[in-house]
Amino acid sequence: MIKLSPSILASNMLHLENELKIFTKMNVPYIHIDIMDGLFVPNFSFGTAAVQSLRKATDLVLDVHLMVYDPIKNIKIFCESGADIISFHFEATNNPNKAIDYIKRYGKKACITINPSTMEEAVFPYLDRVDQVLVMGVIPGFGGQGLIPSTLKKLSNLRNYIDKNNYNVDIEIDGGILPENVRSVLDAGANVIVGGSSIYKGYRLEENIKVLYDIFREYEKDESGSHL
Numbered sequence: 001m002i003k004l005s006p007s008i009l010a011s012n013m014l015h016l017e018n019e020l021k022i023f024t025k026m027n028v029p030y031i032h033i034d035i036m037d038g039l040f041v042p043n044f045s046f047g048t049a050a051v052q053s054l055r056k057a058t059d060l061v062l063d064v065h066l067m068v069y070d071p072i073k074n075i076k077i078f079c080e081s082g083a084d085i086i087s088f089h090f091e092a093t094n095n096p097n098k099a100i101d102y103i104k105r106y107g108k109k110a111c112i113t114i115n116p117s118t119m120e121e122a123v124f125p126y127l128d129r130v131d132q133v134l135v136m137g138v139i140p141g142f143g144g145q146g147l148i149p150s151t152l153k154k155l156s157n158l159r160n161y162i163d164k165n166n167y168n169v170d171i172e173i174d175g176g177i178l179p180e181n182v183r184s185v186l187d188a189g190a191n192v193i194v195g196g197s198s199i200y201k202g203y204r205l206e207e208n209i210k211v212l213y214d215i216f217r218e219y220e221k222d223e224s225g226s227h228l
Contacts, residue, residue: 002216003192004209005030005063005172009045010196012203019205020058026090026209030063030085032174032194035078037068040092041141048081049139055082063194065113065174067140068092071101079106087111087134087172090123100129112170114139120161127167132192133158139176139187147176152188179211186219 004051006028011019023031030175031054036045051124054062068074078086086103090112093099103110111132112123116139123133135154138145155171162169173194175187182193199208 001191002186002220003029003170004199004212004216005032006190006196006209007032007034007174007194007196009034010200012200015195016027017057020054020060022205023059023060024156026206028060028209030192031058032063032065033083035064035066035068035074036141040069040089042068043141048077051078051081051083053078056115061085063087063172063192065111065134066092070223072102075099075102076095076106079103079108083108085109085111085132087132089115089140090118090126091115093110096123096126097129098215100126113141114154116148116151124161127142127158127162127215128165130169132170132172134172135172136172136175137177140175145176147178147181147185151176152184154184155188155190162189182212182215184221186216 008227032149034045036043038044060082062082062086064078065087066074069092075086086108088099090096096112100110109131111134112126112130114123115136135148135151137151158171170192171190174194175191177193177195178198199205201208
């Protein structure tokens with residue numbers, strides 16, 4: 001199943017409550033929340049207060065992406081703030097298994113994330129323990145970048161490895177996703193699509209989500225037909 005996860009990094013904070021209503025109306029399952037510490041990535045963004053406020057305002061899945069050094073120190077507080085999925089970067093910790101253990105301890109879904117410079121094979125040893133793997137299609141820390149072409153090969157290799165081992169793991173792609181290229185990442189194996197500019201362009205949220213959903217439906221129809 002293809003899932004859309006709008007990134008509120010691109011949102012208009014003055015209208016976030018209305019945006020949540022639109023996402024609910026459009027049956028968007030996830031909300032992607034980027035947490036930046038200004039160290040692991042050269043920018044700052046949301047913190048626990050934002051997650052707590054969103055948790056009070058919506059029942060949608062809060063897909064919390066920790067772009068922070070030493071994520072283990074932050075897992076507890078974000079779990080307690082209302083996150084449903086916690087994504088941590090492979091590059092940000094020397095003990096991914098411990099990070100996964102912490103996330104599972106609080107009853108949340110664990111996601112391991114890789115930057116464009118990290119080979120996908122680096123996370124193969126952890127895929128039997130996580131619920132999701134997130135592939136960054138751009139250099140993390142800034143919105144509006146173009147998808148790095150080598151991302152498609154990473155997605156494909158991850159999908160092949162996951163399917164070969166019968167793991168129940170979602171593949172999420174974050175960065176540079178547009179209506180023009182979203183089918184290519186679906187073809188490569190992604191099934192959770194983070195959208196920033198593609199959803200907020202012109203602040204026509206409903207229209208932009210519908211465009212993506214039409215592509216998703218056509219893709220799933222084609223995939224269904226290919227197995228007949």
